[in-house]
Amino acid sequence: AQSVSQHNHHVILSEAASLELGCNYSYGGTVNLFWYVQYPGQHLQLLLKYFSGDPLVKGIKGFEAEFIKSKFSFNLRKPSVQWSDTAEYFCAPFGDSNSGYALNFGKGTSLLVTP
Amino acid sequence: ETGVTQSPTHLIKTRGQQVTLRCSSQSGHNTVSWYQQALGQGPQFIFQYYREEENGRGNFPPRFSGLQFPNYSSELNVNALELDDSALYLCASRRAADTQYFGPGTRLTVL
Numbered sequence: 001a002q003s004v005s006q007h008n009h010h011v012i013l014s015e016a017a018s019l020e021l022g023c024n025y026s027y028g029g030t031v032n033l034f035w036y037v038q039y040p041g042q043h044l045q046l047l048l049k050y051f052s053g054d055p056l057v058k059g060i061k062g063f064e065a066e067f068i069k070s071k072f073s074f075n076l077r078k079p080s081v082q083w084s085d086t087a088e089y090f091c092a093p094f095g096d097s098n099s100g101y102a103l104n105f106g107k108g109t110s111l112l113v114t115p
Numbered sequence: 116e117t118g119v120t121q122s123p124t125h126l127i128k129t130r131g132q133q134v135t136l137r138c139s140s141q142s143g144h145n146t147v148s149w150y151q152q153a154l155g156q157g158p159q160f161i162f163q164y165y166r167e168e169e170n171g172r173g174n175f176p177p178r179f180s181g182l183q184f185p186n187y188s189s190e191l192n193v194n195a196l197e198l199d200d201s202a203l204y205l206c207a208s209r210r211a212a213d214t215q216y217f218g219p220g221t222r223l224t225v226l
Contacts, residue, residue, distance in 0.1 A: 034214070043117065044158070044205065044217040090157050094212070100171025101212055102148045105157035 002027040002093040006106035013081050013113050021076040021109050023065075023091030031093055033074045034103065035065055038088040047089075050074065061085070086113045117141060119208050119218035127224045128196050136191040136221045138206030147189040148215060149181060150205040158205055164189055193223075201225045 007022035025031065035047040048059025055067040065076045074091060088110050092103040118141035128134050140147050146165045150158035160173035164183035178194040187208070193200055201224050207215035 032212075036217075043219045044207075045117075046214055046216075049214060092157075095160065095171070098171060099160055099173060100146070100148075100163040100165060102160045102163045102171050102173070103150075103158070103207075103215060104160065105150075108157045 002031070002095060002104055004091050004093055004104060004106040006089075006091050006109050008109045009107065011109055011111045013111070015083055015113055015115055016080050017113075019076070019078040019081045019085070019111070021089055021091075021111070023074045023076065023106060024072050025074065025091075025093045026072065027093070031067075031069075032101075033065075033067065033094075034092045035059065035063070035074075035076050036090045036092060036105075038090065038108075040087065044090070047076070081111075081113050083113050083115055085111060087111060117216035117218065119206060119216050121204075121206050121218040121221050123221060124219070125222045125224075127226065129226050130196055130198060132196050133192065133194045134196060134223060136193075136204050136206075136223070138189045138191070138208075138218060140187045140189070140206075140208030141216050144208035144210050144216070145187050146209050146211070147183055147187060148207045148209075149189070149191045150207065151175075151200075152203040152205055152220070154202070161191065196225045198225050 033050045092105045094101045095104040120139045148163040149161040152158040163171040183189045203220040206218045209215045
């Protein structure tokens with residue numbers, strides 16, 4: 001099964017600061033990767049996904065992520081965060097066939113953006 | 116809004132009891148997955164149903180069971196509840212190997 005590691009568990013940034021959240025996965029074959037966000041009191045929402053093609057993926061709300069196969073990484077970036085970006089962020093690859101290719105979530109990163 | 120609905124929103128049970136959670140998938144989605152999210156953790160995969168058959172399971176004991184109906188809605192049943200079963204239970208639906216869309220979850224508290 002593909003596992004995933006998110007390096008930063010808690011991040012605090014000021015508004016307008018740049019954001020980069022790390023995500024590394026373990027598997028060398030075909031990889032499908034997702035970033036989901038969970039705003040306080042809301043359901044999980046898809047930020048962006050990578051299946052194939054251009055390794056630089058753009059998502060909603062100005063987020064982007066770069067798939068670097070050689071580093072097994074899929075880091076999430078945003079050039080300038082806003083207070084409304086305060087949320088939990090989860091990186092998740094598809095699991096293997098035993099899981100029916102369900103999502104294999106990381107532990108998440110809690111982002112707090114201060115005014 | 117994702118079109119995935121879950122009921123009930125909140126539930127309080129005592130140890131040893133049984134619980135059934137329900138999920139209605141988004142229109143056209145034939146695959147439903149269930150996840151358990153403990154406080155401060157990422158969602159953990161419980162199991163998945165595709166066209167009424169379980170086609171994937173995570174590391175959860177058999178007292179976690181489920182069903183999928185012909186309209187692709189689904190149920191999660193948990194028997195012999197334990198305190199550690201207290202969590203947010205998430206349902207997600209999708210079509211084939213595509214993006215999963217999540218419902219708002221059911222918050223289960225076991226006393």
